[in-house]
Amino acid sequence: MTAAPNVPSLLAVDNLAISYASGESRQQVVHDVSFEVRPGEFVALVGESGSGKTTIAQSVIGLLPRNGRIEAGAIRLNGITISDWNDTRLNSLRGARISLVPQDPGQSLNPTRTIGAQIGEIFRIHGQRDRAEIRRRVIELITRVGLSDPELRAGQYPHELSGGMRQRVLIAIAIALKPELIIADEPTSALDVTVQRRILDLIDDLRREIGTAVLLITHDLGIAADRADRIVVLRHGRIQEQGETRQLIAAPQNVYTRQLLADVPVLAEAVLRPAPSAAAADAVLVRNLTVEFGTAWSRTRFRAVDDVSFRVAKGTTHAIVGESGSGKTTTVRAIVGYQRPTSGQVIVAGTELSSLRGERLRQFRRSIQLVYQNPFGSLDPRQDIRDIIAEPLLNYAPVPRLERQRKVEAMLDRVKLPRAVLDRRPAALSGGQRQRVAIARALILDPPILVLDEAVSALDVTVQAQILKLLDELQRELSLTYLFVSHDLAVVRQIADTVSVFKNGRIVESGRVESVFHHPRDPYTIDLIAAVPGRNLPRRVAIAAE
Amino acid sequence: MSIVQSPEGFATADQPSVSSERWRARLRRLRPGLVLAWATVAIAVAWATLPWLFTSYSPVDGVPRQRRLPPGALHWFGTDELGRDLYARVVHGAVHTLSGALISVAVGLAVGTLIGLIAGSVERRLDDAIMRVIDVMLAVPALLLSLSVIIILGFGTVNAAIAVGVASIASFARLARSEVVRVRRMDYVEAGFGSGGRFFAVLWRHVLPNSLTAVLALAALQFGHAVLAISTLGFLGYGAPPPTPEWGLLISEGRNYISTAWWLTVFPGLVVVAVVLAANRIGQSLVRRTL
Numbered sequence: 001m002t003a004a005p006n007v008p009s010l011l012a013v014d015n016l017a018i019s020y021a022s023g024e025s026r027q028q029v030v031h032d033v034s035f036e037v038r039p040g041e042f043v044a045l046v047g048e049s050g051s052g053k054t055t056i057a058q059s060v061i062g063l064l065p066r067n068g069r070i071e072a073g074a075i076r077l078n079g080i081t082i083s084d085w086n087d088t089r090l091n092s093l094r095g096a097r098i099s100l101v102p103q104d105p106g107q108s109l110n111p112t113r114t115i116g117a118q119i120g121e122i123f124r125i126h127g128q129r130d131r132a133e134i135r136r137r138v139i140e141l142i143t144r145v146g147l148s149d150p151e152l153r154a155g156q157y158p159h160e161l162s163g164g165m166r167q168r169v170l171i172a173i174a175i176a177l178k179p180e181l182i183i184a185d186e187p188t189s190a191l192d193v194t195v196q197r198r199i200l201d202l203i204d205d206l207r208r209e210i211g212t213a214v215l216l217i218t219h220d221l222g223i224a225a226d227r228a229d230r231i232v233v234l235r236h237g238r239i240q241e242q243g244e245t246r247q248l249i250a251a252p253q254n255v256y257t258r259q260l261l262a263d264v265p266v267l268a269e270a271v272l273r274p275a276p277s278a279a280a281a282d283a284v285l286v287r288n289l290t291v292e293f294g295t296a297w298s299r300t301r302f303r304a305v306d307d308v309s310f311r312v313a314k315g316t317t318h319a320i321v322g323e324s325g326s327g328k329t330t331t332v333r334a335i336v337g338y339q340r341p342t343s344g345q346v347i348v349a350g351t352e353l354s355s356l357r358g359e360r361l362r363q364f365r366r367s368i369q370l371v372y373q374n375p376f377g378s379l380d381p382r383q384d385i386r387d388i389i390a391e392p393l394l395n396y397a398p399v400p401r402l403e404r405q406r407k408v409e410a411m412l413d414r415v416k417l418p419r420a421v422l423d424r425r426p427a428a429l430s431g432g433q434r435q436r437v438a439i440a441r442a443l444i445l446d447p448p449i450l451v452l453d454e455a456v457s458a459l460d461v462t463v464q465a466q467i468l469k470l471l472d473e474l475q476r477e478l479s480l481t482y483l484f485v486s487h488d489l490a491v492v493r494q495i496a497d498t499v500s501v502f503k504n505g506r507i508v509e510s511g512r513v514e515s516v517f518h519h520p521r522d523p524y525t526i527d528l529i530a531a532v533p534g535r536n537l538p539r540r541v542a543i544a545a546e
Numbered sequence: 547m548s549i550v551q552s553p554e555g556f557a558t559a560d561q562p563s564v565s566s567e568r569w570r571a572r573l574r575r576l577r578p579g580l581v582l583a584w585a586t587v588a589i590a591v592a593w594a595t596l597p598w599l600f601t602s603y604s605p606v607d608g609v610p611r612q613r614r615l616p617p618g619a620l621h622w623f624g625t626d627e628l629g630r631d632l633y634a635r636v637v638h639g640a641v642h643t644l645s646g647a648l649i650s651v652a653v654g655l656a657v658g659t660l661i662g663l664i665a666g667s668v669e670r671r672l673d674d675a676i677m678r679v680i681d682v683m684l685a686v687p688a689l690l691l692s693l694s695v696i697i698i699l700g701f702g703t704v705n706a707a708i709a710v711g712v713a714s715i716a717s718f719a720r721l722a723r724s725e726v727v728r729v730r731r732m733d734y735v736e737a738g739f740g741s742g743g744r745f746f747a748v749l750w751r752h753v754l755p756n757s758l759t760a761v762l763a764l765a766a767l768q769f770g771h772a773v774l775a776i777s778t779l780g781f782l783g784y785g786a787p788p789p790t791p792e793w794g795l796l797i798s799e800g801r802n803y804i805s806t807a808w809w810l811t812v813f814p815g816l817v818v819v820a821v822v823l824a825a826n827r828i829g830q831s832l833v834r835r836t837l
Binding site for chain 2: 378381
């Protein structure tokens with residue numbers, strides 16, 4: 001599918017430099033970036049958060065924020081420089097020759113207009129006036145992007161569609177005028193893996209069908225390796241390396257690319273974990289847990305967790321995997337004691353939870369601690385790090401000030417943070433550092449069990465790899481039991497001993513990680529495993545594939 | 547380099563050496579209206595704390611021969627029917643009006659925040675009950691509510707201030723409750739309970755400080771309203787008794803001579819308008835920064 005090197009480029013970015021105004025000064029965020037996209041080619045722009053990948057994409061289509069400015073370099077479309085065009089001139093390109101699939105399908109559609117009206121808008125903007133013709137083409141597009149019942153969909157509003165369906169609508173708008181280039185800015189990062197795979201398949205099919213080139217912006221090297229002809233690796237606004245996908249993956253030249261490749265969790269890669277001894281006692285035992293939600297007004301009750309049972313042996317890691325809405329978080333909240341089960345039993349460290357109230361519940365919390373997904377929301381922005389880590393110590397039998405100080409510093413060393421952060425506020429820390437603080441707070445009471453609710457999902461791969469390594473070390477040093485909730489099967493493969501696969505509030509499959517991943521029995525598990533990106537990445541430990 | 551906000555919200559700390567440059571940048575961005583507002587409030591506060599620096603005339607003893615003189619070089623704002631210098635009375639009156647406004651804001655802030663905190667953190671039914679009472683308070687016009695309270699408490703500067711404060715409790719409570727409800731949903735509050743925090747400890751450590759920013763901004767806004775409301779009560783005769791030179795009272799007394807001595811109402815009126823506008827301007831800038 002790769003175009004020959006002598007084909008003239010469709011999009012050429014030459015020595016691009018972009019800066020943002022911050023206060024009175026300007027900060028350059030993109031430095032001397034050059035790459036090209038040939039007709040029909042699939043190019044991936046890969047980088048961590050803050051690497052400038054979105055800024056570059058925005059500058060191509062002339063949508064930089066007001067404080068952004070192109071400092072140097074040029075952007076050419078078919079040899080014509082478009083980087084100095086004004087909005088009016090660019091409008092003739094937008095949608096017609098270059099189109100954008102935005103990141104967040106939840107916010108990119110107007111909630112007050114129907115799907116049909118929003119798809120039809122692009123034809124109206126570009127001069128089509130015949131209503132019947134617009135309607136015909138809208139229905140055709142909806143069919144094309146694989147939505148069932150096109151007539152019905154055209155009359156629906158965005159809130160009536162799921163995230164994946166909304167992303168299809170956005171793709172329909174992007175391909176409406178058969179543009180030469182589609183810029184897809186993290187089109188699937190808000191979606192579940194199985195949906196993500198279908199959306200990427202759709203983009204790929206449409207590319208083949210209409211010969212459109214695709215510029216995919218992503219943080220996920222696995223997706224890039226699976227889909228792209230060529231990959232451009234960015235860091236701190238500079239290109240680290242670019243080249244043919246196969247070559248770049250097989251023989252990365254740049255240190256950072258190598259680092260990135262090493263940090264991406266790969267499904268096929270087994271981390272050899274010692275088998276837990278059969279005699280180990282249960283740290284967590286869940287028996288026929290059911291949780292229902294209902295409102296006071298309606299008689300119908302929603303069953304979020306439906307007859308779930310599993311056990312976690314002491315000192316092991318049990319993973320709960322599933323897509324959004326599968327009941328993983330509700331299950332975990334019942335185990336930590338935030339959610340009362342409708343029926344069933346939860347036994348944590350020998351204590352039956354459902355009977356606990358008030359002071360006894362408070363005492364119970366010492367034995368199990370939760371680390372949240374979002375390190376930006378789980379730390380009080382008004383406390384400094386010292387107070388955050390020390391706070392749990394204030395809640396139980398008084399610990400003298402010096403002893404507290406000593407414990408906080410020891411814990412800080414354990415999670416490998418410098419002493420200097422003690423007097424800072426969370427806002428001055430990076431995402432990875434904040435998650436370390438959250439782990440330190442959770443561990444300061446020496447709980448035997450730690451629950452990690454998507455605790456590494458919000459982090460860049462490199463930071464994610466560091467946190468996973470830290471968790472592994474802590475588990476061995478303190479013989480902790482982990483309950484690890486994740487949607488990312490590749491991460492689970494690396495850290496967990498046993499796994500339960502959730503779907504619609506039920507466990508469809510559970511067992512040892514190797515057996516579930518190598519010999520999945522349930523069709524859903526098979527689908528889930530097949531959807532994990534990164535099968536083109538090199539395997540570090542060879543094992544039999546499915 | 548100053549603080550850079552990347553899309554994910556990481557903030558990179560900058561070096562202290564460039565902070566002076568940042569100050570200069572901030573100074574350049576200052577809007578003239580806001581500077582004027584701060585200056586106005588500063589003058590009013592100076593009048594209230596150090597009145598003798600601004601005038602040598604007495605605010606209560608008049609010179610009988612100099613009755614109702616129009617504004618001039620000797621008497622900037624003119625004199626009243628007893629020969630008292632009006633400017634001196636305005637300057638000395640600042641302490642009554644401003645301290646009154648301060649008391650009323652303090653009453654509204656303290657009681658309102660407490661009610662809002664309780665309503666936002668207790669169970670649903672009690673919350674509903676409290677907020678319906680607050681709704682009723684909001685339904686009664688503020689002035690009417692102040693008047694009813696002052697009739698129960700009795701007339702006087704402090705009582706008028708408290709009455710105005712009571713009338714503002716409802717709006718403080720409403721804002722405080724909505725902030726508390728927002729903050730209570732944050733992960734760090736749940737984490738506070740999860741690490742064994744008792745109910746009141748978590749409220750005190752996490753919920754209250756994080757809810758307070760917006761409420762304090764409202765307090766600045768409320769200050770202007772309070773000046774106006776206290777002047778209104780003074781004008782109606784429910785506030786300070788004569789010859790206290792409270793601003794509302796000055797306007798009220800001057801009203802009798804409006805055809806022959808316009809300055810008696812116009813100058814105190816302008817001062818009230820200026821201070822209220824200034825306080826509003828400052829309050830709005832604070833609200834905009836926090837919300």
